[in-house]
Amino acid sequence: MELKLYNTLSRKKEDFIPINDIIRIYSCGPTVYSFAHIGNFRAYVFMDTLRRVLKYNGYILKHAMNITDVGHLESDADEGEDKIAKAAKKENKDPYEIAKFYTDIFFKDMDKLNIDKPEIICKATDHIKEMTEYVSDIVKNGYGYETSRGIYFDISKLDKYPILQDRKVEEQIAGARVEVDSEKRNPEDFALWIKAPENHIMKWESPWGLSYPGWHIECSAMSSKYLGEEFDIHTGGVDHIPTHHENEIAQSKGRCGKIPARFWMHCNFLQIDGGKMSKSLGNIYTIDTLKEKGIEPIAYKLFCFSSHYRNKLNFTFEGAESANVSLSRIREGYQKHVLSEEDLVSDEEINEFEEKFHRAINDDLNMPVAMSVVWDVVKYSKKSKKLANLLLKFDEVLGIKIDEMPKIQEELPEEIIELIEKRKKAREEKNWKLSDEIRDIIKEKGYIIKDSKTGMEAQKI
């Protein structure tokens, strides 16, 4: 089935045609100076869904994601302090310690969301050599120049800048910001490399003295190292479009004359009260905030699926709670299909559901439509093990651990509690026959029982 993806570069949905057998993807990863918030994780849920959809279509992936542990200044342009260095000063810690601490938490949260880890994780500070070489090539090719503050990219040397957005360079200049370097040739020239002031903590020897990288160069250097000069897909958040990705394209054109990725895909913002949720505004919630409110982290994925990734999504706790209930209902529905004894569902019915789901995910990851198919299967009047298997297949894309027991328990009737106690006793006495008989009685009364590490769980069928 054909797969269509929206490409920010062409501003339309295009047929996805791979460059070769292995799909190469690059995703801009976290800047690890603080906890990632659920807004950031919307971008990674999108990245995960893209990976899973490609795999569902039979592709093999080589996917690299960076960890920004140096070079991201307070503004996405070249102003302010390095975010990591600032956090290190504030917390009175070594910048590497700060970066490691937040990177570890980031991956723990990714696990809690059951997000597939990209094949390659690369840290900016491990690639200083590749970055200096990249900058040297740009300078050698005549696209870069030195000032007393650093090395800049000369955007006037490009045939077209910007190319991801429909605007003229002058439009940005009209809303001018205070210039950080008066020696710049063009107001939109951006820093490739920055000479370190005396008290700067993260700096390296380079052809331009003790200095540190600009933010955009890390992604160019690492994507070309791991994926080559031209790869299939580049992902990020919409905030990357005007500066970071525009400048990655400029750098690659300056070095090898190519736009690095065929497809540029961007996830829109998670908002709160209609505005931006961001670390700098201080209005953030984390995965742990959800857990504290009794919301399973994986339910947040369902919350994200309620809207297309290219639309803004407004976060509310009511919405997240309702996603949490949905997660339990879906898992309950799956269990009902697993336990069905007769199977009256035909292969045609199965194929029809599968096709609808596949068509939705292949239409630029249309998860709201895909979820409506999931619900149709979950609630289907005929119960069927084949439908349970189909839901398991859908879960390759959803990644919501559909076969886990539902967490929300309805109050169990007294007689069921008594039967559970009797069964526990039978098992303690290793009376497996009695234990099985009691399990069947419980099932006849409309409850399923599952033995877990923490004891026994019962659930209404």
Ligand code: AMP
């Ligand atoms: P950062 O750690 O700030 O570099 O951001 C990591 C990722 O989160 C980037 O892809 C951003 O585009 C994305 N991001 C930041 N804030 C939000 C938000 N409120 N909603 C969705 N994505 C976001």
Ligand code: ZN
């Ligand atoms: Zn990047």
